[in-house]
Amino acid sequence: MRVTLLIAWREYLENVKTKGFWIGVLLVPIVFFMIFHISTRLATATPTRYYLLIDQTGQYADSVEIAIRREHQRRVMQDFMRYLQENRSDSANFAVSNEPSNQMDQLLDDFGNDEVAALDDWLSNGGLSFALQMARPYLRAGTPDFEEPREQFIAAVPPPELDLSAPPEQIIETLRPFLNGERRLPAGDNQISLFALILIPADVNSDIVRPVTTMQSGLQNDTGPRGVQYWAGNLTDTRLSNAIQTSINNAIRQQEYIQRNIDVNAVRDVQRTRLPVSRMDPGKVAGDEQVSLADTFRQWAPMGFVYLIFISLMQSVQYLLSNTIEEKSNRIIEVLLASVTPGELMMGKLLGIGATGITTILAWLASFFAFIQLYQTLETTMIVQILDVLLGSDLIPYFVFYYLCCYTLYAGIFLAIGSLCNTLKEAQSLMMPLMMVMMVPILTMSFIAQDPNGTMARVMSWIPLFTPFTMMNRAAAQPPMIDVVGTTVLLVVTTITVLWLSGRVFRQGILRTGQPPRIIELWRMLRRRST
Amino acid sequence: MSSTVLSLSNVSKRYGDFTAVNRINLSIPKGSVYGFLGPNGAGKTTTIRMILDIIRPDEGEIEVLGCKSAMQVRDRIGYLPEEKGLYKKMKVWAIISYFASLKGIHRKDAKLRAFELLEQYGLKDFANSTVESLSKGMGQKVQVLSSIAHNPELVILDEPFSGLDPVNQEVLEQLIRDLKNNGQTVIFSTHIMQHAERLCERLLLITQGSKVFDGTVDEARAIIPRRVILECQNDVAALADLDGVLSVCETSVSGEGRLPGTRQWELYVKEHTNPQLILQHCFQNGISLSRFDFTQTSLHDVFVHLVGQEAREHNFR
Structure with a gap:
């Protein structure tokens, strides 16, 4: 045992004392932080788009303008809600409160339940200025002023040479250089790029699709563009086209209601009528069955743990292979084997590199905690509360158990592979099948999270190489006792057997030179007692 | 020279149809310097590995320091393998100390011993260098020191002189003499007959896995007129x-x-x-x-006389 610990300690130090190790370990939280930071910044940094709206019917321009302004107000409201949650004076609670106690909670509650209705209220109450006034008493002292987001879509002025009443084809021809970016539109002293053109031809109403005419109109006129024409080089930013489609269709529907003598306000009220659905969990204590955001997160959290096991395992596997192959190719192995038994050597490596893996996970956790302490936003506050839920749940013991079993099981196999190879290149070809096996639980991870006690999840749980990943993934879904006990026993027995067989291969492989063995030789190694 | 530290009786090792070592008998007295001579592929390294219980013989018995397996007395044996290698990123003192502590020396004592040996054999200035910064010969000296840092009773050195320059060969010869003066038994294999001639009291000459001579240097010289x-x-x-x-x-x-x-x-x-x-x-x-x-008559002549033809055939096979 003493020599096993000595070997483990050396292996551990050799890995954790290198700069490369810490760069690799810290790269993960740094990349995570950068993605987090950049994505939150990018969300507010979308450039302003200039559009040109030509409505030859004169019926829809106002609706589109209103829709675009409404879209902007929606963003203002969203940002304001965020601002409110981040800066409220009482303790923040990410979960939406069930019993709103004041006006601000009411606003947040409405926003959480029905954004469209909340927006209507927002606009009818006077928008941002009202909201600011209302929220002021509830804000923390020293809260910075709210910064209203920039407008994303601004109407451009048509170029003077454009005849707005010309046939659509002619308008397109005139504007094509602007849309292609070959020419820029004048806007005061500046020049701007035209992002999109919305062209509503004079005869657009003849293209209105009604349930009765859908099939016919689809067959009749298939030659050119129909309805409203939306011209833009950027095909990925669909916010403007969506806003236009929705607003024009709303305007048409308004006309239809009037034509059919239907009370528009009644329709509006009907559309806003809703019955909330309370999600309940039968597994929870009576009276407290309502599913909160934290509960939902707890159901998905095992996937995070599966990833953590996988990433840490991939790192450990690399160390196991490279260290074993270094000892083999440098012929250090022979000196070691004159001092320790192959079994002690193998166990020392398993322990040392296992400790390296645990150090990595602890370093990630430490940097993660440092990150959420130092970088306080609404999201990180949510993460803190979610972590509290997680750390208090039974997922942590599951994770520790499955991590250790998974590591031992796979590390045993990889050590045996390492002992058979003289170069990393040789090892890679032997590793490939095992890597494919390891990918299966990762690829099926989201299916299992969705149906944690389904046939696929249950079958995979009983395959020892998949057990740690699959059972970890099912941990929050209270799998049947037979699955928990049965797969655990099978996993432990398999891990011990694999270690024992790997020990045999390791003993014989470690002094081997030349090409890795063929399958038949490997079989002989597994059966042979000693060299 | 009262007791025997190592004895082999009828020890054989085969790999498939190839016989690497064929019924070797050997007895090495305590405190002697013993040379293993033989051409390439004669079975010297296989014999040494069997002595150390790194591989098991197919036949015969080996007794090392009174035990059936070297693993039982591994802390009393020092070993330098034929193909030398060290952990490249480790410091010189740390590697000597590590191997000594694997052999049962307390970590603090192992560190002291490492510095003591480095000073004694002229490597004090390199104690804090990493192994990768050393020349091949210096690395080899470090490995020799690693194999003797725990003061083993039996030291087995497989081709210790290969790759060393003449000055360092002399240093190593002195080290072997120091070990002998200290009462330790040394077995070493070599191709260079002058070393064996200067250092060994007894020799084992094997070729194609079989023993062709076992005796003193004078007895070896007497083989040819x-x-x-x-x-x-x-x-x-x-x-x-x-x-x-x-x-x-x-x-x-x-x-x-x-x-x-x-x-x-x-x-x-x-x-x-x-x-x-x-x-x-x-x-x-x-x-x-x-x-x-x-x-x-030189040992070289004896060597060529006894194994010359076979060695030539072996090399061209």
């Missing part, structure tokens, strides 16, 4: 009739700067023949000698 080389203008074949001369044969003259007509003769003589008698006979018979060379 002593030789006198003469150069003159005459025919001296008649010297074969002299008492103590076994045979006379003419050999081709090697080297330059000789008078035209010079002939070279080799006389094989009995173990205790006095070469002065040959010299006296030449004077009395008016044979004018331009060279009279009477040298002791």
